[in-house]
Amino acid sequence: MSDNSKPVPGPRAGYRHFHPIQTRWMDNDVYGHVNNVVYYSWFDTAVNHYLVDGGVLDIERSPVIGLVIETRCNYFASIAFPEQVEVGVRVAHVGRSSVRYELGIFKDGEDSAAAQGHFVHVYVGRESRRPVEIPAKMREALARISPD
Structure with missing residues (x-):
């Protein structure tokens, strides 16, 4: 999607991990x-x-934590209680200290996202709050939900 195009809902197949x-x-x-x-x-x-x-x-002890520095969401279809949804998660980019996650919200059983967006985590030292390199084990976990 370019900056001038209208966002369109993506398919469920575009995501690597789902959380109900x-x-x-x-x-x-x-x-x-x-x-x-x-x-x-x-x-x-x-x-x-x-x-x-x-x-x-x-959450309580990791020496490296992610802070959200950017977020966006586009909405395509209404969701209301008591619906069940699944959040599709994929990693679009991993830098030295940052990760861009892309997410899709899917109504139960639907293939098209009701909403989709992204957020960027910058990984920092828990104490220093200064950017640090993403640890190797975290990079491995991120690679599992990155495009092939």
Whole structure:
């Protein structure tokens, strides 16, 4: 997608990892659908769940942590409680200290994303809060959800 083109929903097949999420009553806003800020929470949950499950992030003790410095989301279809969704996760780019994750929100059983976006983590020392090189084990985990 170029900066001048209209975003289009991507297919489920474009993602390497999926994390299921059950919508909650409180996710709906006064307009009867999941509020936009909730999608960002789902993005963060899916990525960090992948890292924790992969053994490369200990939320309380890891010496290297990821801080979100950029995020974006495009919305294509409404989602509302009590729908179940899956968050597709893939890694688009890994730099020395940063990672661009791309995410798609899929309604249960649907092939086209209801929303999709990205966020960028910069990995920093927990204490220093200064950028550090992404550890080798984390790079290996990221490679598993990167395009071939």
